[in-house]
Amino acid sequence: MVDREEDVAVVGIGCNFPGGEGLDNFWKVLLEGKNCTVQIPKERFDSALWYDADNSKAGKTHTTKAALIGGLNAFDHKFFGITDGEAVQMDPQQKLLLECSYRALEDAGIPMEKASATRTGVFIGLMNRDYEITLINNSPTTITHYNGTGSAMSIAANRISYTFNFTGPSLAIDSACSSSLVALHYACQAVRQGDCEMALCGGVSCILEPRVFVTLSKAKMISPEGTSKPFSSRADGYGRGEGCGIVLLKPLRKAVKDNDHVWGVITKTAINHDGHTVTPITKPSMAQQEELLHTIYSTQIDPPHVQYIEAHGTGTPVGDPTEAGSISRVIAKARPPGSEALCIGSVKGNIGHTESAAGVAGLIKVLLMMHHETIVPSLFYSEDSASIDAKALNLKVPTRVEKWEKTGPVGRAAVSLETSSRSKLLKFS
Template sequence: MVDREEDIAVVGIGCNFPGDNSKAGKTHTTKAALIGGLNAFDHKFFGITDGEAAQMDPQQKLLLECSYRALEDAGIPMEKASATRTGVFIGLMNKDYELTLIHNSPTTITHYNGTGSAMSIAANRISYTFNFTGPSLAIDSACSSSLVALHYACQAVRQGDCEMALCGGVSCILEPRVFVALSKAKMISPEGTSKPFSSRADGYGRGEGCGIVLLKPLRKAVNDNDHVWGIITKTAINHDGHTVTPITKPSMAQQEELLHTIYSTQIDPPHVQYIEAHGTGTPVGDPTEAGSISRVIAKARPPGSEALCIGSVKGNIGHTESAAGVAGLIKVLLMMHHETIVPSLFYSEDSASIDAKALNLKVPTTVEKWEKTGPVGRAAVSLETKSRSKLLKFS
């Protein structure tokens, strides 16, 4: 069994990301960050028949494509990956494709409708197509789905349940009813854009996307001469319970507890250089998250040290919901690779929803060089809905 405390290496990446409400049944937003070519899918490449491909949720198609890209990025041919004890852990929450089937005539239903729309098959189809024999799970924990999937993937690799793991998330927007629900809950931006940590924040802008990363034990990745994008040191998850109401409201206390769990061992908070926040651009969520990050990490830094940088990819590509966590992860891995901290869009000091100086935080507004303060650089991808977090480092 692999040592449970062993670091996990990210050795492959595959992704595809973009970029009158009082009446019943109406949505108050007119924009979303969508991706093109959802059905531009080479089904024959994956051994899928015409009839089955025609009944597949586009989310399943994106997952197959991005899984292949992650293996390709890692330099692992499909033939070499076949019959390995590789696990698959996929986060997804949107059922738009299944909802569209409600309008179909019963006479058009085939045996492919079930597998084409089942959320469980989203993970299982990857395992079947690539002939993987490790655990294969679909996980729905709303906007934290892909980070929770990564948490369990890391656990499975450390426990020896699988030798490698493909994990990530996907989200496709195919019909308007979720927009209506979010509009009624005052959660979505009328402008259709997320504005993290800005006083202009008026809800989140929805986005589509898919992201997959390939994980291996670090020592095996080193022995195999893999390109290591980053190293996952620790992950943790929790839930708010009754600490706050309603169920959709974030709890600062539980976010702080989660961060203490992450930073109580192995890594000192002062060593963290960047936090990729959940940062959806909501008036309640952003200040809550910034406050918890400040109290546990930013204010634990030695006097005179630089403020802690935080940002959110949602200003760039929208909130991709069940793919949001892996989108943030991939952003951080790319920033590490290029040794560059990118600006957070829609934020400026004169239009901030947080007092960054008082919190000892810094939201970058220009491109900055990522200077490592020691032998490794460290960042965290943090705090999806109901609290999830992971710690990354690069050397």
């Protein structure tokens, strides 16, 4: 494997997304083209009390569905040295992060004892504060000294560092739906600069509370059906999802020296913001998306060599065509005449938009596809009901399982997160 000084290797993965905990279950969801949207159970909240088909009704949401994980609070706290009293007051997001961090280390073949006292960094993306909102609505008499650490966003990262005895940087990052890829960007920088010898990074999001649904319904951002339909004319907003994904990073040269299993190689990342180029603040800017793409592809990697892009693709009537147009102009149409169309897809048709975990979900999907040399279908897309003219854009949205035919010694792909604050991850080899 040819490497450069700044190349960063992904050597471990841990995840829990709708459809089942772990990589095998996630791959099964992708391979079988499964949509994991379900009716929100009463254990989360009584969605019937908050629902009204008329989106103009005050205090109501027009959906009762989301893509959810099972066993949300099935947490072995004693395994992590956490007391009964503290575990009861912990945000489920913190629990998922601990479990997936352990799985990432396990996948990398690194025992907890060996990882202890290493200068490992932790970079976590999260945005939703559902658990904290539920605490606010509880009686003040239920407050204990664990409420603060159990709900603080900073502790989501710090608890991982504390539990595993890591001494590297430990940061929680909120940049909305790009949070996990922004966390990845800064984790890669920290590894390259020597701030840490390894880094655990990723994102998490849990759906516990109905008020966010009301907000998103009023903003006309979410689908009444609770399902994301990327690049489809049927797209009517995104379907919410939840989950957690963690990847373990280290310098590629060190990974090769240590004989690690390398899932993929990150050669370049970049982030930017739309500034005041569009209104309102949530609307994507095509100009800034293209600028970010040019930043990535201006050096090291030629657009013709990129075979697949995992798009943000939330299933919104404005966002999907804007993103597809940017990808087309900068990458797809830069390919030599006669080249195959650039393949793009979105995991959100499977597991919904996992918001602060969306970027890492797309990253793990791409790593699994490269590992299995298989491109999985992007759900809900068909040529006769598309929101984009794929042929004119020189793009292809896969609708069935296909073999990933590498055009060179390595496969190359990108992961895109096009939001008001966005991140681009490029290439996996």
